[in-house]
Amino acid sequence: MQPPAASRVSTVVDVDLGDRSYPIYIGAGLLNEPGLLQRHVHGKRVLVVTNTTVAPLYLEKVTWALTHDNPNVSVESVILPDGEKYKDMDTLMKVFDKAVESRLDRRCTFVALGGGVVGDMCGFAAAAFLRGVNFIQIPTTLMAQVDSSVGGKTGINHPLGKNLIGAFYQPQCVLIDTDTLNTLPDKELASGIAEVVKYGLIRDAPFFEWQEKNLSALLAREPSALAYAIKRSCENKAEVVAQDEKESGLRATLNLGHTFGHAIETGTGYGAWLHGEAVAAGTVMAADMSHRLGWIDESIKKRVINILEKAKLPIAPPGAMTVEKFKSIMAVDKKVADGLLRLILLKGPLGSCVFTGDYDRNALDETLRAFCDS
Amino acid sequence: MQPPAASRVSTVVDVDLGDRSYPIYIGAGLLNEPGLLQRHVHGKRVLVVTNTTVAPLYLEKVTWALTHDNPNVSVESVILPDGEKYKDMDTLMKVFDKAVESRLDRRCTFVALGGGVVGDMCGFAAAAFLRGVNFIQIPTTLMAQVDSSVGGKTGINHPLGKNLIGAFYQPQCVLIDTDTLNTLPDKELASGIAEVVKYGLIRDAPFFEWQEKNLSALLAREPSALAYAIKRSCENKAEVVAQDEKESGLRATLNLGHTFGHAIETGTGYGAWLHGEAVAAGTVMAADMSHRLGWIDESIKKRVINILEKAKLPIAPPGAMTVEKFKSIMAVDKKVADGLLRLILLKGPLGSCVFTGDYDRNALDETLRAFCDS
Structure with missing residues (x-):
């Protein structure tokens, strides 16, 4: 596991929350730096939570970044339907189902790969699975990069109101590869x-x-x-x-x-x-x-x-x-x-x-x- | 709001968790002391979560204890089916539904009235509703009084395993009225x-x-x-x-x-x-x-x-x-x-x-x- 060449990370913004502090890495091509991601993975098992739009674009690349020169780590993924209307309890259960069926344990890491909906759902799932497992944000929309991936607000909607069910739960890091914006509508x-x-x-x-x-x-x-x-x-x-x-x-x-x-x-x-x-x-x-x-x-x-x-x-x-x-x-x-x-x-x-x-x-x-x- | 006569509380055990510390009151007849409960209620709205077995026995008494000489507080309740097999996401949603429909806000208090299942579900609902509201435990079974109501473990079961989804979330207080054991099978x-x-x-x-x-x-x-x-x-x-x-x-x-x-x-x-x-x-x-x-x-x-x-x-x-x-x-x-x-x-x-x-x-x-x- 190599530390990334300093030159490749354009910027690090630190979120200062005592023992829950974490870095936000911002730069072009950061998903080409496996070491950056791998240093924040806990345990040997990773669950990538993404959606049907983002998976074809970046799931393979993220899986590569998680496992390159790192044979001990295995990656599972769950691909949710895309859109705010799926930010509900039924869709959240799919994440828990996958985690339980894959027999993930407390030493696993959840990775949110996508926009705000994926980040909010994956974060809440990480907060609640086994009462809390590690979690990394890889936001791929500008909305998620400038706002929803930072600060630990996670959750789902209730039919009568937005984000009414959730948790404050901080990630291990936020990795913003600005190249992902090239595919954004x-x-x-x-x-x-x-x-x-x-x-x-x-x-x-x-x-x-x-x-x-x-x-x-x-x-x-x-x-x-x-x-x-x-x-x-x-x-x-x-x-x-x-x-x-x-x-x-x-x-x-x-x-x-x-x-x-x-x-x-x-x-x-x-x-x-x-x-x-x-x-x-x-x-x-x-x-x-x-x-x-x-x-x-x-x-x-x-x-x-x-x-x-x-x-x-x-x-x-x-x-x-x-x-x-x-x-x-x-x-x-x-x-x-x-x-x-x-x-x-x-x-x-x-x-x-x-x-x-x-x-x-x-x-x-x-x-x-x-x-x-x- | 009167402080309770010291003589009526047989014992107080303190759970020392820094700014999440709270007392466990243990004694006979504590539900006859409205002041004890009321001092731990935040806001003006209370949601009592209980079940079909406990509601006929103690819901009226608890509602009285919450509202006696305390006209500003209003109490809603949700009565869940009784039993471990209902400790699931569908039943949990009934708590959220009631909370949202009643337009409860962040300054409300959830009260768990019942055994371990009610306490675990109400606690998790309190942890997740609006990302966290205040919460009081009134355990009515010996199991809940000696174990599950203390320590902040909350959650629900997944079809494939027990307590796989939940949160660490501490109550404001635990009130154990040992008289409630008189009705326990x-x-x-x-x-x-x-x-x-x-x-x-x-x-x-x-x-x-x-x-x-x-x-x-x-x-x-x-x-x-x-x-x-x-x-x-x-x-x-x-x-x-x-x-x-x-x-x-x-x-x-x-x-x-x-x-x-x-x-x-x-x-x-x-x-x-x-x-x-x-x-x-x-x-x-x-x-x-x-x-x-x-x-x-x-x-x-x-x-x-x-x-x-x-x-x-x-x-x-x-x-x-x-x-x-x-x-x-x-x-x-x-x-x-x-x-x-x-x-x-x-x-x-x-x-x-x-x-x-x-x-x-x-x-x-x-x-x-x-x-x-x-």
């Missing part, structure tokens, strides 16, 4: 950009300004622009998660636009819209409400709409979403506490936000009415 | 005694000797004998769990007889035998194997058989269990590591044991052949 790329924009809006004005200047480069998949966007997003997320792993407050700000966005995803049926598409529309709604409350200048709201529109992301919910639908779904959001819905809203200059239940209810109603036909 | 009482015997054998010779002298009193349900057995069992368990919460070594010794016992439970179909009945037979098998290895005197093996027989517990597996059945089920036990089955075996004087994979395989084969017809 444009819509998926845009979906990831919605989360990149989020980091700028909630806490990093210079990053938002960089995005405004470099959006064309990101959409054209210029490697250096993508690498910088991923690195800066992971750094922002790692800083927030290190301060508030279990989301007692600060971490919730990473959910800007997500309460509206989750309602869209739940209300239209999981998978009708990509997560980032729903978040984009939700972010516009959050900005609109922040402006109605007098908490941000109109110019910020316009810049939000502008950048998301340029990224070809939706800036309003689909017609099927009514005011009532939003309200009833948002009532079961995880950020409700003792019956009060708390929201992440922009407040102050660019790059500032609050997480609060202390806002004028009328502003929420006005925003919902402004964005819904009925 | 004799078979269930005996089942709990199997775990009490275990503590003596693995680490507490004076406690085992006390049990030999007081077994009739326990079977006759003398309150002071039961209270002492529960207290000493909880103290033993709390000491072990405090040293090794996640079972990296020492904690595994609490599973004396359980590898054989789980195989019996899985092999005969969950629920055919009570957990303690299977553990009793498994403990005799572990003692037999320890003796074959020359690790304990025959006198200890005889005392094990003697005390379990007196408690009217089985001292051999059912006829349906073959050598092959034992072997194939034990191969997926959680204590297998890198393919090697580790066992808890008695070694040395009374009250001493080891957790090891370093034993003569022939002794295991001989024990299996001695206890199985084929």
